[in-house]
Amino acid sequence: MTDHRPVETWLTDMDGVLVHEEDAIPGAAEFITALEQSGRSFLVLTNNSIFTPRDLRARLLMSGIDVPERAIWTSALATAQFLAEQRPGGSAYVVGEAGLTTAMHDVGYVMTDRDPDYVVLGETRTYSFEAITRAIRLIEKGARFIATNPDPSGPSPAGTLPATGSVAALISTATGRQPYYIGKPNPLMMRSALNRLDAHSETTIMVGDRMDTDIISGLEAGLRTVLVLTGSTSREQVEHFPYRPSRIVDSVADLVQFVADEDRQPEQG
The missing domain is CATH 3.40.50.1000 (HAD superfamily/HAD-like)
Incomplete structure (x- = not known):
């Protein structure tokens, strides 16, 4: 440079x-x-929106890398911050794991499947057909569609895993609605x-x-x-x-x- x-x-x-x-x-x-x-x-x-900063700090520490919790910024945190600024104190139906649900709770959001302001899709190792179907129906009823990131796949010790982008594409195909990606x-x-x-x-x-x-x-x-x-x-x-x-x-x-x-x-x- x-x-x-x-x-x-x-x-x-x-x-x-x-x-x-x-x-x-x-x-x-x-x-x-x-x-x-x-x-x-x-x-x-x-x-990655699966883990909280505390979880990620522990995982990195096991690899010999000492990163303070305060120095970790995830797509889940960025998504929660964005929604808190857009619609403070709102509600969301969340498909994701602790990293995302914790971030959403921390900004004062209510998790619900009854007329939520948003459907928020994150990464999880256990996507369920029931949760995806619920997300599709809520979006059809008017919930705004947010996804933490567009990554179509992710690595694992056993091989490639479908990630947020792939599931978002499935929901988009079913609803005709594209998500706003934060990450x-x-x-x-x-x-x-x-x-x-x-x-x-x-x-x-x-x-x-x-x-x-x-x-x-x-x-x-x-x-x-x-x-x-x-x-x-x-x-x-x-x-x-x-x-x-x-x-x-x-x-x-x-x-x-x-x-x-x-x-x-x-x-x-």
Whole structure:
């Protein structure tokens, strides 16, 4: 990067940047430690709405990465914040797990299947036909359709799992109604993270492993972006996109020294 503006805030994706499933990516623990020691504000972002920040902190800690609970920002939290601003004290029929239901309760929402303001679809490992049918009927009756993220699938030790985007497509096909997605690649996810930290886009860097979610949403939110090659997008695939990250590195291990040295800027890459 040739941009010499200071870096005061870091946002980083989790899966593919810090961890693969339960395994830490080399350099990830050192990267988080460097961020903590630098005194700079940072958030770890994830489209996963299954877990609460406390759950995710515990999972990361088991992988050897010590991320404070306050530094974890999920699509569930971003969704709850968005709905609280749009319709304070509203009601929702929620299809999801503890990460989403806890976030919705925390902003004062009522969970109900009787004439809710919204149907909110999140990720779960146990999608039920009954819950999906109920969501379809409530949307047909006028409930507004919100989904935490558009990811069509997710990884598991046993293989690919259907995720929020796939189930949202099923509901959309049945109702003719498209959801409003809150998580990446919607730049709203980035802006909500910036607001949480009282940070500015001009002095923030987003680190991600996917061009079509992390990098595009960071770009559209006005952030500088760093693509790591430890996840979904390879260096060769970058050329297929009509936009580029500010920098490409092999992994977050390549950013540790830069974070530790407040006077340095990354070389062009």
